[in-house]
Amino acid sequence: MKQSQLFTKTRREAPKDEVAKNAQLLIRAGYIYKEMAGVYDLLPLGLRTFEKVVGIIREEMNKIGGVEMHLSALQSAEPWQKSGRWSDEAVDAWFKTKLKNGADVGLGFTHEEPLTALMTEQISSYKDLPSYPYQFQTKFRNEERAKSGLMRTREFVMKDLYSFSKDADEHQKFYEKAAEAYARVFERVGLGAVTYKTFASGGSFSKYSHEFQTVCDAGEDVIYIDDATKLALNKEVYDDPEVYKTTGVVKENLREAKAVEVGNIFTLGTRFSEALGLSYKTAEGKSESVFMGSYGIGPARVMAVVAELLSDDKGLVWPEEVAPFRVHLIELQSDNEEVSKEAAELYRELTEAGVEVLWDDRDARAGEKFAESDLLGLPLRVVVSEKTLAAGKFECVERASGHTSHKSISELIGHLTLR
RNA sequence: CGGGACGUAGUAUAGUGGUAGUACACUUGCUUUGGGAGCAUGUAGUCCGAGUUCGAUUCUCGGCGUCCCGACCA
Numbered sequence: 001m002k003q004s005q006l007f008t009k010t011r012r013e014a015p016k017d018e019v020a021k022n023a024q025l026l027i028r029a030g031y032i033y034k035e036m037a038g039v040y041d042l043l044p045l046g047l048r049t050f051e052k053v054v055g056i057i058r059e060e061m062n063k064i065g066g067v068e069m070h071l072s073a074l075q076s077a078e079p080w081q082k083s084g085r086w087s088d089e090a091v092d093a094w095f096k097t098k099l100k101n102g103a104d105v106g107l108g109f110t111h112e113e114p115l116t117a118l119m120t121e122q123i124s125s126y127k128d129l130p131s132y133p134y135q136f137q138t139k140f141r142n143e144e145r146a147k148s149g150l151m152r153t154r155e156f157v158m159k160d161l162y163s164f165s166k167d168a169d170e171h172q173k174f175y176e177k178a179a180e181a182y183a184r185v186f187e188r189v190g191l192g193a194v195t196y197k198t199f200a201s202g203g204s205f206s207k208y209s210h211e212f213q214t215v216c217d218a219g220e221d222v223i224y225i226d227d228a229t230k231l232a233l234n235k236e237v238y239d240d241p242e243v244y245k246t247t248g249v250v251k252e253n254l255r256e257a258k259a260v261e262v263g264n265i266f267t268l269g270t271r272f273s274e275a276l277g278l279s280y281k282t283a284e285g286k287s288e289s290v291f292m293g294s295y296g297i298g299p300a301r302v303m304a305v306v307a308e309l310l311s312d313d314k315g316l317v318w319p320e321e322v323a324p325f326r327v328h329l330i331e332l333q334s335d336n337e338e339v340s341k342e343a344a345e346l347y348r349e350l351t352e353a354g355v356e357v358l359w360d361d362r363d364a365r366a367g368e369k370f371a372e373s374d375l376l377g378l379p380l381r382v383v384v385s386e387k388t389l390a391a392g393k394f395e396c397v398e399r400a401s402g403h404t405s406h407k408s409i410s411e412l413i414g415h416l417t418l419r
Numbered sequence: 420c421g422g423g424a425c426g427u428a429g430u431a432u433a434g435u436g437g438u439a440g441u442a443c444a445c446u447u448g449c450u451u452u453g454g455g456a457g458c459a460u461g462u463a464g465u466c467c468g469a470g471u472u473c474g475a476u477u478c479u480c481g482g483c484g485u486c487c488c489g490a491c492c493a
Binding site for chain 2: 009010011012013014015016017018019036037085090091092093109110112141143144145147152203204205220261332333335364365366367368369370371372374375383385386387395
């Protein structure tokens with residue numbers, strides 16, 4: 001798209017109340033806008049990056065048999081009352097309200113209950129299992145303290161997948177596959193090298209769960225990493241001797257690090273299926289409770305962690321798969337008709353070749369355009385100017401490495417479409 | 420939820436019990452044109468309410484809001 005059509009502005013300075021680097025950069029670059037504490041809007045560039053992350057997650061979930069759906073955010077109290085999670089004592093993060101007729105409703109902070117209730121009408125036989133529905137849905141959590149920009153918010157989209165299996169064995173196989181899919185997701189968004197599958201407490205559901213923790217100073221969690229196996233333990237299970245037996249890691253080999261939880265996978269067992277009456281008939285005609293698991297990733301938090309970790313002193317640095325656009329086309333000396341014509345031609349050809357381009361067609365100075373371009377962080381900058389016109393080749397600069405080269409249109413298209 | 424800090428223009432910041440200043444952004448004009456350029460020009464502000472006072476942006480109280488530390492994180 002043309003940058004002249006982009007309504008967002010960049011700023012030199014971040015608002016003083018944003019301390020977290022991810023929020024500072026994303027706000028300065030015009031990717032997000034803060035509505036209130038813990039609530040952010042996604043502006044055009046932010047939405048594009050967010051959607052890239054969503055797309056990656058969607059692909060990986062589909063690969064392991066996930067089937068996408070979309071549940072409502074507004075939830076009736078009934079299934080929650082059945083599971084015992086409606087009361088404020090059980091869950092204090094609830095946003096609750098009432099219908100005009102006085103009925104209690106909640107804004108969902110997760111979806112185990114409504115989905116399990118829904119599935120009682122879909123699952124009745126062992127032939128209906130296993131099943132792996134998932135969604136990208138807005139969650140509301142009335143956090144007592146929102147913090148660190150997009151890291152901990154009160155309203156956020158989560159990819160939540162739920163597994164419905166016949167028994168623990170079948171569940172376990174999928175659980176492992178889901179963990180592998182998660183590893184691929186974090187690899188693709190550029191966090192693979194610093195993201196660890198982490199043993200954690202299972203909360204109220206099971207003895208243990210797994211988190212995917214990305215090492216990052218802005219994180220809220222403390223983990224202990226075993227570099228040999230690339231496994232980690234959350235601090236909450238660090239002193240549990242049983243964890244060492246189960247995982248085989250040796251306490252003395254662990255190193256401590258601050259980390260952000262970018263994903264988690266839970267074994268739920270029959271906690272919800274029993275409460276809500278989700279059972280199936282076996283081949284022998286016996287009734288069994290469905291064995292469940294849940295699997296979450298917050299795409300905006302992932303985006304924030306990428307922003308936090310992969311940026312430099314000039315601004316954001318997006319990996320190709322999550323960048324809002326792949327190419328930042330910058331024309332200088334816009335008053336020169338030849339330059340404008342050349343830029344328009346390059347924009348047309350790249351777009352036709354399927355390359356996403358942000359074209360800075362504005363009449364602004366070179367310094368301003370470069371500084372803004374660095375801040376926005378698109379992977380490849382292509383400059384069209386009187387200089388490049390004279391040389392017959394475009395100047396191409398990689399944002400991450402700073403590597404500069406000079407390419408003709410065909411060389412550039414070849415470079416960008418070679419995969 | 421406990422503790423702390425803060426609230427001045429779109430943003431970042433000064434300052435004062437007596438007409439509120441600077442920078443960036445924005446308007447307009449001229450110059451400039453490969454790293455947020457220069458000169459000129461104009462616009463724009465004391466979170467809300469009550470109290471003290473001749474007079475409050477400043478002091479006091481309350482509210483609202485924001486951030487940080489801790490607790491919490493299903």
